[in-house]
Structures are given as structure tokens and as C-alpha cells.
Amino acid sequence: MSSISSRRLSKELMEIKNDGCPVGINLVQADDFSTWLFTLEVMGESLYKNEQFTLQFRFDEQYPISSPAVQFVVTDGRQAPIHPHVYSNGHICASILGNEWSPVLSVIAVCVTLQSMLASCKKKQRPVDNDRYVKHAPENPKKTRFHYDDDTV
Amino acid sequence: MISSNLAQSFNRLRVERFGAFCLCPSTMSSDAAPAPPPPPPAVAADADTSSSNPGSDPNPSQNPPVEHPTQITEDTDISTLSAAQIYELNQNLLDLTSDVQRPLIAALTPISELRAEYENGSPAFVKQIDYLQSQGYSSIRRTRGDGDCFYRSVAFAYVENLLHASDPELAVASALSTLEETQGMLESIGYERMVFEDFYEVLDELVKNVIAPDVSGRTLTEETLLEAFQNPEKSNSIVVYLRMLTSAQIKLDPESFTDFLFHPETGEPLEIRDFCEQLVDATGKEADHVQMTALTKILRINVDVAYLDGRGSNGQVEFVKFEWAEAATPICLLYRPGHYDILVGPKR
Numbered sequence: 001m002s003s004i005s006s007r008r009l010s011k012e013l014m015e016i017k018n019d020g021c022p023v024g025i026n027l028v029q030a031d032d033f034s035t036w037l038f039t040l041e042v043m044g045e046s047l048y049k050n051e052q053f054t055l056q057f058r059f060d061e062q063y064p065i066s067s068p069a070v071q072f073v074v075t076d077g078r079q080a081p082i083h084p085h086v087y088s089n090g091h092i093c094a095s096i097l098g099n100e101w102s103p104v105l106s107v108i109a110v111c112v113t114l115q116s117m118l119a120s121c122k123k124k125q126r127p128v129d130n131d132r133y134v135k136h137a138p139e140n141p142k143k144t145r146f147h148y149d150d151d152t153v
Numbered sequence: 154m155i156s157s158n159l160a161q162s163f164n165r166l167r168v169e170r171f172g173a174f175c176l177c178p179s180t181m182s183s184d185a186a187p188a189p190p191p192p193p194p195a196v197a198a199d200a201d202t203s204s205s206n207p208g209s210d211p212n213p214s215q216n217p218p219v220e221h222p223t224q225i226t227e228d229t230d231i232s233t234l235s236a237a238q239i240y241e242l243n244q245n246l247l248d249l250t251s252d253v254q255r256p257l258i259a260a261l262t263p264i265s266e267l268r269a270e271y272e273n274g275s276p277a278f279v280k281q282i283d284y285l286q287s288q289g290y291s292s293i294r295r296t297r298g299d300g301d302c303f304y305r306s307v308a309f310a311y312v313e314n315l316l317h318a319s320d321p322e323l324a325v326a327s328a329l330s331t332l333e334e335t336q337g338m339l340e341s342i343g344y345e346r347m348v349f350e351d352f353y354e355v356l357d358e359l360v361k362n363v364i365a366p367d368v369s370g371r372t373l374t375e376e377t378l379l380e381a382f383q384n385p386e387k388s389n390s391i392v393v394y395l396r397m398l399t400s401a402q403i404k405l406d407p408e409s410f411t412d413f414l415f416h417p418e419t420g421e422p423l424e425i426r427d428f429c430e431q432l433v434d435a436t437g438k439e440a441d442h443v444q445m446t447a448l449t450k451i452l453r454i455n456v457d458v459a460y461l462d463g464r465g466s467n468g469q470v471e472f473v474k475f476e477w478a479e480a481a482t483p484i485c486l487l488y489r490p491g492h493y494d495i496l497v498g499p500k501r
Contacts, residue, residue, distance in 0.1 A: 102434035
């Protein structure tokens with residue numbers, strides 16, 4: 001029997017191929033069920049106008065029971081958006097990627113959430129603890145225990 | 154085992170629409186989280202999370218002073234704690250000390266084993282365990298303390314009740330018709346089929362297997378039922394489905410629930426959507442009265458919960474009953490602060 005993650009991801013992939021992604025989001029790589037890449041742009045007026053970012057999803061065999069590891073790609077000249085919840089190593093502090101992950105969410109739902117997180121940003125800056133965090137951060141953002149509190153940005 | 158500094162709270166959730174993002178003082182609005190002061194925004198959690206202390210910051214001047222509330226130890230009388238403290242304590246315990254040694258759900262053990270664990274500890278608990286024994290409750294089936302224990306216990310006992318039904322054919326048919334209906338209910342509140350069908354199938358297969366042979370030609374037994382529930386993928390799939398059903402019932406019947414939707418820690422009222430996202434859909438979040446009511450109602454089952462909390466007078470144990478089926482054998486659960494196990498009652 002195929003794993004729960006491959007069953008679910010093949011359905012998500014089929015839906016993306018049939019219906020397309022929401023505006024500003026594009027699937028660039030989904031060759032297997034372990035790593036997917038998307039490009040992300042914020043449409044309309046925002047602090048990120050004309051900027052394009054790359055989002056990486058990594059899945060384990062328990063997806064969607066366990067959350068995907070999601071981060072912005074910061075290699076090959078690509079950069080993470082400058083945002084109070086995005087660290088310069090690409091890690092993102094958002095509760096839905098951590099203790100509020102729920103299997104009712106999907107890859108596209110995460111993309112849309114992050115897109116809207118950027119769209120509503122009022123000031124481009126790194127998290128205040130960026131340097132300290134990036135120095136000690138684990139490779140996989142799922143190993144970080146973030147403290148979520150701020151719903152205003 | 155209950156020793157956790159309440160300052161180690163990672164659960165101060167303030168969420169709107171898409172979920173919360175991390176605390177960054179420079180961008181905090183005036184109404185954000187007044188108290189108590191939070192630990193530093195991000196703590197890299199390695200394998201030994203429990204030893205890292207979020208309160209010890211190398212640059213304390215950059216952070217507000219950290220309050221140190223009462224240290225709760227094994228000797229702390231649970232009854233002196235507020236509901237919020239108990240919730241926080243439990244959730245921290247679940248988050249920080251994931252109980253991976255214990256199987257997701259275990260074979261039956263005599264209740265005397267539980268009694269032995271309290272003999273050197275709490276006389277009030279021992280008295281209550283004796284009371285349960287005197288009422289014919291002879292054994293328990295333990296579940297892992299991972300925040301899913303209520304859902305997992307109910308699911309296991311739900312299928313087990315079908316196995317032991319006097320007319321299994323009828324019991325299974327009735328369960329299947331209820332379960333099948335729930336798929337339509339999920340769709341009616343906007344869940345995509347893709348999101349729930351894989352989880353549904355696991356439960357559906359198991360229920361059907363009570364009377365119909367599976368691919369290997371066998372019908373379900375106590376042993377294979379336990380195996381299924383000890384298999385993380387199957388077990389957690391079923392838990393996820395029951396969480397979805399719980400959310401669905403709350404959303405479909407808002408009048409019954411809106412007055413009772415509070416964040417168990419902050420006590421703040423929550424909108425239905427926020428309550429479901431934060432406290433039902435997210436795995437590992439414990440169930441409380443609202444979730445229990447909703448799940449038992451949508452499944453049309455009876456659940457009796459024995460509250461082993463050291464508070465009962467004369468060592469008696471209070472049972473809280475959720476009753477949504479006529480003349481059906483209730484599922485019995487044993488509640489100890491923050492945890493549910495299956496309790497095996499006098500009828501077997």
C-alpha cells in the first residue's frame with residue numbers, strides 16, 4: 001500500500017494540474033513526493049511588488065498528519081522576503097506550520113496563507129532575533145519551536 | 154512526572170484568520186498579549202528540548218522580566234490550580250515530553266496496576282480507584298499522552314463495541330450509515346473530499362472488517378483491532394477523521410456551542426472558526442467538554458467519563474455522561490487531569 005502522503009499528494013498534484021494555482025503562485029517542481037517548489041508573488045499593491053520568491057515544501061511519509069517543512073529558498077541567488085516573520089535563512093514563523101498545522105490544510109492553502117502574510121506586511125524588516133536564530137537554527141525548520149503570538153502582521 | 158515550569162508556555166495563541174505568526178516586539182500592536190511576558194520568540198529545539206530553558210536569555214536587558222509562577226511539582230494539589238493552569242500544564246507536558254515509549258494504545262491492564270502507581274502518592278486517587286473497582290471497573294486500556302488520547306480512546310472503543318455487539322451485522326450497518334452520512338456533512342461545510350477521504354477510508358475499512366473479511370480473508374479480532382490502532386498511520390488517520398467530525402458538528406450546530414467556546418488557557422471567548430482551527434483540527438490538542446459533546450453527538454454514541462481527579466467526596470468518582478443513542482452500550486473512559494484512557498466496565 002502506498003503511503004498516506006503519496007496518496008494525498010498525488011491528489012493535490014492532480015488538482016493543481018487540473019485547476020491551476022491561485023494567481024501569483026506557480027508550481028515549478030513536483031517530481032516526487034518529498035520536495036515541491038513553488039514561486040510566490042504578491043499581486044497588486046504591496047511592499048513586495050515585482051519581487052518573486054521560491055517556496056520549498058518537504059514532506060515526510062506522515063503528511064498530511066504531520067506538517068510539511070516549509071521555507072523560502074535562499075540559494076542560487078534567491079532570497080527570502082524581508083518580513084518580520086521570515087528569517088534570512090528562509091525559515092518562517094507561522095503557527096499553521098507548527099502547532100496549528102491541521103490535515104485539513106493543503107499545500108496550496110499554505111501558499112495562499114503565506115502570500116497573504118506578505119501582502120499585509122506594513123514594514124519590511126527581519127525578525128528582531130534574526131541573527132541569533134539564524135546562527136543556531138536547525139537545517140529543518142520543523143525542528144524549531146517558535147513562539148506564536150502576533151496576529152497583527 | 155508532573156513537573157513543568159509554567160513559564161515554559163509556548164501556547165499563548167492569538168490567532169486571526171490564517172493563524173498566528175511569531176511575536177516580534179517591534180511590530181506588536183498595543184492589544185497583543187498583555188501578560189505574562191513571553192519567552193524569546195524562537196528556541197531552536199534539539200533532541201533534548203526539556204533541558205533548554207527559554208527563560209535564560211544571554212541578553213536579559215532586551216527582554217521583559219520573566220515571571221516565575223508557582224512551581225508545580227508532584228506534590229502540588231491539583232485542586233489548588235485554576236482550570237487554565239491545569240490546561241497549560243497538561244498541554245506543556247504533552248508538547249515537551251512526548252510520551253513515545255508508550256504504545257499509542259495498549260493491551261488491557263488490571264486497574265490494580267494503576268492503583269499501585271498511586272499508593273505512594275495520592276491517597277485521594279487510591280480511594281477513587283478502589284471505588285471504581287468496587288463498582289466493577291476491573292481494567293483499563295492505556296493510551297499515549299499525546300493530546301489525541303480522547304479521540305483515540307473513543308475510536309478504539311467505538312470499533313470494539315461493534316466487535317462485541319450482540320448483533321454485529323446490525324451494529325456495523327448502523328455505524329456505517331452514520332459514518333457515511335458524515336461525509337456529506339463534511340462536504341456541506343466546505344471540506345474538500347480530497348482532504349478527508351483517505352482518513353475516512355481507514356475507519357470505514359476497519360468497521361467493515363468487523364463482519365467482512367479483509368484482503369487476507371480475516372475478520373477483525375481484538376488482536377488485529379489493537380494492531381490497527383498501534384499502527385501510527387492508521388491510528389492517526391482515524392484520530393484526524395474524528396477531529397474533523399468534531400469540528401463539523403460544532404460548525405453545523407452553532408447555537409449549541411457558541412456560548413461555550415473559550416480558550417482554555419486565556420479564558421477568552423473564541424469564534425467558532427478559531428475554536429475549531431486552534432483546538433479541534435490541530436492534532437495533539439486535547440479535547441474538553443465541547444469537543445466531547447460534539448463528537449459523541451455526530452457519532453450518535455454514549456460515552457461515560459469517570460473523573461479521577463482526587464476531588465470527589467468520600468472517594469466516590471463522578472461520571473459525566475454524554476448520551477446520544479438509545480439503549481447502546483456506553484464507551485467508558487477514565488479521565489485523569491489531562492489524560493483519557495479506556496475504562497472497562499462491569500458489563501464485560
